Amino acid sequence: MMRSKVLSLVPRATGVCRHMSTATKLTTVAVDDKTGIATLTMNRPPVNGLNLDLLRDLNQSIGEVEGNKSRGLILTSSNPTIFSAGLDILEMYKPDKDRIREFWTALQDVWLALYGSSVPTAAAINGHSPAGGCLLATSCEYRVMLPKFTIGLNETKLGIVAPKWFMSSFLSVLPRREAERALNQGRMFTTEEALSIGLIDEVAISKEQALDKCAQFIGTFAKVNPLARSLTKQQLRAVELQQLENERAQDLERFLFFVNQPSVQKGLGIYLESLKKKAKN
């Protein structure tokens, strides 16, 4: 029995939200009455590209799950083949000066909220999960993935550099040697490879089974004191969380400097062209 919660879209006091055309929600939160587990579904066609709007909705939904005394959070996608394609390149290509700042700040917010979430988190990875998609998945505490998809931080293949906190999530899951090599290579792992290296924890044959397995993981905390658990998790992740908290402004400036390099803009332009051609064929 799933009770779908429609979130109220409260415009933020600070900053004008220019793209409020998305009156439809880009995320939904459904809490299972029996288990008390919240399923947060990303729903921004066609590929769950992380643009400012989706990031804001994600942030709000994570906040809601924190607030509604859920027993845990499962992150998944409404798309049958894409978990999330990562950062929306349209936010970075010839960007508006103000919006790109809001965009990156929202991404920082989402990571701080998800990686530092007080509730148990799991990702039901029901599709491809490159770059920002992999960031979301590795920020959770557990990962169940469907076969024949790929996952990884492939930034170097796109000519960009994953920020330190992307790497933090990755390094908290993989051994250093494996993490470093994969990051340098921009390597995408198949489901099977991801399982064998430990980037994911289990493979499921369907989305339903993936959600079940995530719920089972969250069930392992049934007899655990929620406050003690939350403080334990936050103590373990404090170094990484604190590092971004301390360096938010510099991290933003670093990103802006990088993304505004002519070579990067040129690269993004070429990439967008190739996507358009692909779409036509």
Next chain:
Amino acid sequence: MMRSKVLSLVPRATGVCRHMSTATKLTTVAVDDKTGIATLTMNRPPVNGLNLDLLRDLNQSIGEVEGNKSRGLILTSSNPTIFSAGLDILEMYKPDKDRIREFWTALQDVWLALYGSSVPTAAAINGHSPAGGCLLATSCEYRVMLPKFTIGLNETKLGIVAPKWFMSSFLSVLPRREAERALNQGRMFTTEEALSIGLIDEVAISKEQALDKCAQFIGTFAKVNPLARSLTKQQLRAVELQQLENERAQDLERFLFFVNQPSVQKGLGIYLESLKKKAKN
């Protein structure tokens, strides 16, 4: 040929030791004349609960082993089914204001002494080893465990939070991903699970064999320069040791604040009641 050393119980100059009724020693140190290896046995019935007295004796015995030019230290228990049940809850439930400070300070001392010990250290885990018991075991360099027991940092199941330095020991043994999950879950590992994950290094079928295997491990340092070894170990563990050294006072205050929360006191009370009932049945 084991020569048992009875340690002199010198009362400390500072602080009145209220529970000096334990005129009997709670630890013994026996040095094997042939191997030069010291076996430190915890002997506080019924479960080697780490109270102030046992912690002080442990600290004194570790200091003795450091001083007596032993080739190594093996930590074990006189109890056939419990290595150590961890911190004595009686020290934390409705605590005396001064004694609980001495208690926590003594625990810090033991960890600094054992984790930073200049001699090779190994734990012959001949019984259950939850919480503080696991802390002692993971502070050693090698672990041999008997079958059908359990080990782990199960603090979250007890409603408390393992301090950072408990986590340091744990993280120096297990991969980050495994350590984080187990800490969040308060997971107790069976001997078999502990071996497969790397939380212990070997399984022995008897206490005698466990001691032998620990001695063999210490024997691997036979041709190693003791000073170079000791400096190497301390350099490797410097970050964690220094962190506690720097934060001893705050760590104490954090513990006191936490343990004095009404909810924690209530939880400890309920737990003590359940232990009493168990003892009656």
Next chain:
Amino acid sequence: MMRSKVLSLVPRATGVCRHMSTATKLTTVAVDDKTGIATLTMNRPPVNGLNLDLLRDLNQSIGEVEGNKSRGLILTSSNPTIFSAGLDILEMYKPDKDRIREFWTALQDVWLALYGSSVPTAAAINGHSPAGGCLLATSCEYRVMLPKFTIGLNETKLGIVAPKWFMSSFLSVLPRREAERALNQGRMFTTEEALSIGLIDEVAISKEQALDKCAQFIGTFAKVNPLARSLTKQQLRAVELQQLENERAQDLERFLFFVNQPSVQKGLGIYLESLKKKAKN
């Protein structure tokens, strides 16, 4: 088709190089025209002992590879049974006051250049690789080793302490528990053991095959943006690199203090005697 580059030996402006008798180069760099990969070969008979001259040549050769737009760097040895025997003890035994400073500084330079190299690096370990040899190998991103050789940081067996940055390289390859134990033991791993623990990545049956496998690893970066790759690697290795940068002077003083201890000098003297006797038999 290999084009061998003879490097110009430019004497440095600062510091008198006393051992300039080595007019022959101690390293060679050969760039494969087809793959663009540079092979850096150590060639200081009899055992590639890392003395001031070899270190300077290494540093210069690494710099050259950085500058010549190579696709990657493979480090190997011209000796059929020794990759590198590590630091040349003659540099440390009854050392000249000025030269030993230059020696250690050159070693720091080599590590900073190799561990922080912007190009992909791999070691074709075609012989024994103790101590400093292991340092060079673990500073690369990939390791292929020939059978029946040994590798490890065996400093404690020699009565010395590997500096922090030696340990950094080691810890970026091995799990903490394994690294700590091996460092304390001064353990030398056989090729097979090194593979199973992850200290090396592959075994090759010949030097040619080892070079091929290294080239294949470097080939995995073919579709990766070189600048993004280099920035990613440097971000990952920044903590360790920065630590030595910040502590260069103290690290040098620590080494000088240590090496000048009478006990260490005595130990080195005994070791040198044993080497001489071995050579006679």
